[in-house]
Amino acid sequence: MSEFINVSSIDIKQGIHETVEQIAAEPGTKVFYLDGKKINSKETFLSKAAEAMQFPT
Numbered sequence: 070m071s072e073f074i075n076v077s078s079i080d081i082k083q084g085i086h087e088t089v090e091q092i093a094a095e096p097g098t099k100v101f102y103l104d105g106k107k108i109n110s111k112e113t114f115l116s117k118a119a120e121a122m123q124f125p126t
Contacts, residue, residue: 093100101121108114119126 089100092098099122101118103114103117103121108117
């Protein structure tokens with residue numbers, strides 16, 4: 070447990086990046102990026118998600 074606490078944020082971000090790359094490499098999987106800094110409501114989330122996934126308008 071103490072090992073987790075001592076992990077720097079850079080290590081955590083790198084681990085997340087590697088995990089997403091592994092998941093994205095699976096056949097039939099698509100990964101989309103949403104900038105959470107710009108999402109402040111359910112409506113904004115749905116709009117940004119639709120935009121990232123290129124839903125027809």
